[in-house]
Amino acid sequence: MLRVETVAALREAVGAAARPLGLVPTMGALHVGHLSLLSRARAETATVAATIFVNPTQFGPSEDFGRYPRPIEDDLRALADVGTDLVFTPSAAEMYLPGAATTVHVGGPALPLEGEMRPGHFDGVATIVTKLLLEAQPDVAYFGQKDGQQIAVIRRLVADLDVPVEIVAVPTVREADGLAVSSRNVYLTPAQRAAAPVVYRALAATRDRYRSGNCNRDELEATCGSLLAREPAIDAVDYVTVVDADTMAPWAGEGSCMLAAAVRMGSVRLIDNVIMD
Amino acid sequence: MLRVETVAALREAVGAAARPLGLVPTMGALHVGHLSLLSRARAETATVAATIFVNPTQFGPSEDFGRYPRPIEDDLRALADVGTDLVFTPSAAEMYLPGAATTVHVGGPALPLEGEMRPGHFDGVATIVTKLLLEAQPDVAYFGQKDGQQIAVIRRLVADLDVPVEIVAVPTVREADGLAVSSRNVYLTPAQRAAAPVVYRALAATRDRYRSGNCNRDELEATCGSLLAREPAIDAVDYVTVVDADTMAPWAGEGSCMLAAAVRMGSVRLIDNVIMD
Numbered sequence: 001m002l003r004v005e006t007v008a009a010l011r012e013a014v015g016a017a018a019r020p021l022g023l024v025p026t027m028g029a030l031h032v033g034h035l036s037l038l039s040r041a042r043a044e045t046a047t048v049a050a051t052i053f054v055n056p057t058q059f060g061p062s063e064d065f066g067r068y069p070r071p072i073e074d075d076l077r078a079l080a081d082v083g084t085d086l087v088f089t090p091s092a093a094e095m096y097l098p099g100a101a102t103t104v105h106v107g108g109p110a111l112p113l114e115g116e117m118r119p120g121h122f123d124g125v126a127t128i129v130t131k132l133l134l135e136a137q138p139d140v141a142y143f144g145q146k147d148g149q150q151i152a153v154i155r156r157l158v159a160d161l162d163v164p165v166e167i168v169a170v171p172t173v174r175e176a177d178g179l180a181v182s183s184r185n186v187y188l189t190p191a192q193r194a195a196a197p198v199v200y201r202a203l204a205a206t207r208d209r210y211r212s213g214n215c216n217r218d219e220l221e222a223t224c225g226s227l228l229a230r231e232p233a234i235d236a237v238d239y240v241t242v243v244d245a246d247t248m249a250p251w252a253g254e255g256s257c258m259l260a261a262a263v264r265m266g267s268v269r270l271i272d273n274v275i276m277d
Numbered sequence: 278m279l280r281v282e283t284v285a286a287l288r289e290a291v292g293a294a295a296r297p298l299g300l301v302p303t304m305g306a307l308h309v310g311h312l313s314l315l316s317r318a319r320a321e322t323a324t325v326a327a328t329i330f331v332n333p334t335q336f337g338p339s340e341d342f343g344r345y346p347r348p349i350e351d352d353l354r355a356l357a358d359v360g361t362d363l364v365f366t367p368s369a370a371e372m373y374l375p376g377a378a379t380t381v382h383v384g385g386p387a388l389p390l391e392g393e394m395r396p397g398h399f400d401g402v403a404t405i406v407t408k409l410l411l412e413a414q415p416d417v418a419y420f421g422q423k424d425g426q427q428i429a430v431i432r433r434l435v436a437d438l439d440v441p442v443e444i445v446a447v448p449t450v451r452e453a454d455g456l457a458v459s460s461r462n463v464y465l466t467p468a469q470r471a472a473a474p475v476v477y478r479a480l481a482a483t484r485d486r487y488r489s490g491n492c493n494r495d496e497l498e499a500t501c502g503s504l505l506a507r508e509p510a511i512d513a514v515d516y517v518t519v520v521d522a523d524t525m526a527p528w529a530g531e532g533s534c535m536l537a538a539a540v541r542m543g544s545v546r547l548i549d550n551v552i553m554d
Contacts, residue, residue, distance in 0.1 A: 101385030108378030160379035
C-alpha cells in the first residue's frame with residue numbers, strides 16, 4: 001500500500017494506477033462499516049484508494065472536531081489488510097491553501113434534517129468531497145448509506161457540477177443488536193450503548209408497518225417517534241422523518257422512501273435511517 | 278468542426294480528442310477578443326474546443342440577459358474560420374438539471390468591485406466555469422484579461438477545488454482608439470462610442486504615472502478618477518481602484534498590481550483594467 005500526503009503525489013499515483021479506480025473517502029477511525037466500503041471497492045475496481053482526513057470545515061464550533069478519534073496506525077493497518085492500494089492522508093494545510101475562498105454549496109437535499117441541525121456541515125462536506133473527487137479522479141466513489149442525506153447531497157453535487165464519477169451507496173453495517181456502526185459510538189457510556197439499539201429497532205418496526213401497507217407519513221413518523229420517546233436514555237429526538245431519499249423533501253408517495261432519525265444521548269448524537277421500499 | 282449540444286456528446290468527443298485540449302468558454306457574440314483566445318489555444322494545444330452558453334445565473338435581475346446578443350450562425354462561422362475543432366452549444370436545460378441545487382461560491386477575490394456591484398454574478402460565473410471545466414476536461418483554459426477580476430476568481434476556484442487545469446490569461450484586445458473590445462460595445466450610441474476610449478486613456482495615463490515612480494494608491498486612483506470625471510458622456514464611475522491582481526484586495530505595494538475601472542454610460546456598463554507592472 002502506497003501512502004501519499006500531498007495532492008501532487010496523489011495525482012502522480014492515480015495517473016499511473018490501473019483503472020477503474022475506486023475511492024473511499026473517510027475521516028479515519030475505521031470500523032467494519034468503512035471496511036465494507038473498501039471490500040466493495042476491492043471487488044469492483046482495479047485500484048482501491050482511500051483517504052483519511054478529519055475535515056475541520058464540516059464540524060460546527062461546538063462539535064467534536066478536537067476529540068474525533070484519530071488512530072492513524074490502526075487505520076493504516078486496517079486499510080492494508082483489506083487490500084487498499086493507495087491511501088491519501090493530507091494535512092489540513094495541504095487541503096486548505098492560504099487564502100482559500102471557495103465553497104461548494106448545495107441547497108435542496110442539504111437543507112433539512114442534518115442541514116438544519118448542523119449549519120454549515122454540508123457546505124464543508126460538499127467542498128471536501130468535490131476536492132477529493134477532483135484530486136483522486138476516481139471512476140467510482142463509495143459512501144455509506146448510514147449517512148443517507150450525505151449520499152443525496154453528494155449525488156446532487158456530482159450531477160450538478162458534472163463531476164465524472166459514479167457514486168455507490170453501500171448498505172449500513174450494524175452491530176449484532178442493530179446499532180449502526182459509527183466512529184462516534186465510542187463516545188457512548190455503557191448504559192447509553194446498551195440503550196442505543198432502540199434507534200434501529202424503532203426504524204425497523206416502522207419500516208415493517210410501511211411494508212404491511214401503512215403509507216401515511218404522519219402515522220409512520222408518530223409510530224417511530226413514540227418508540228424513541230419511550231427510551232429514557234434518549235435525551236432528545238432531533239428529528240424523525242419520512243423523506244424522499246433523493247431530494248430529502250417530505251415523502252409524497254413517489255420515489256424512494258427513506259425514514260431517518262437523529263437522537264441525542266447526553267452529548268452524543270446518533271443518526272440512522274432505513275430505506276423503506 | 279464538430280458541434281455538440283449535450284454533455285454526453287461533449288464527453289465522448291473530448292474522450293477521443295488529441296491532447297493537450299484547450300478550452301475557450303464564451304457567451305458567444307464573438308469578437309476579435311475571443312478570436313485571440315482561440316488563436317492562442319490553436320497555437321498551444323492539439324485540440325481546440327469552444328463553448329457558447331449565455332449563462333442566465335451570472336446575470337442580475339435588472340441586467341441584459343434577455344437582450345444579450347446571440348448571433349449563433351456568425352459565431353459558428355468565426356469559430357470554424359480560426360480552426361476550432363469542437364464547439365459545445367448547450368441549452369439552459371442541458372446545463373441546469375431539474376432540481377439543480379449546487380453553487381460554487383468564491384469569497385476573497387470575488388467580493389469587491391464587480392462582486393459588490395453585481396451581487397450573485399461571480400457565483401454564477403464560478404458555478405458555470407466549474408461545470409464547463411469538469412465537462413470538457415481541458416488541459417488548458419483561456420480567459421481574457423479584460424475581465425481581470427474574473428480571472429482572479431477562476432484561478433482561486435481552480436486552486437481551491439483542485440480542478441486539474443491550467444488557466445491562461447490572454448491580453449485584452451483593443452480597438453484602434455484603445456477601447457477594450459467587448460460584446461456589450463454594440464449597446465453604445467455613436468456619441469457614447471466616440472467618448473468610450475476615455476476609459477483606457479485614463480487607465481493608461483495612470484499606469485504611466487505608476488511606471489514613472491508614483492506608487493501611492495490614493496493618488497493613482499485620484500488621477501484616474503479625475504480623468505474619467507471630466508468626460509460628460511460618463512454618467513457614473515462605479516469604481517476606480519488599484520488592487521492586487523490575484524486577491525483583488527487594495528494593493529499594498531507587493532505582488533502584481535492592477536488598476537481597474539467600471540463606468541456607466543446610460544444603461545451601458547464598461548469595465549476595463551491594466552496590469553501596472
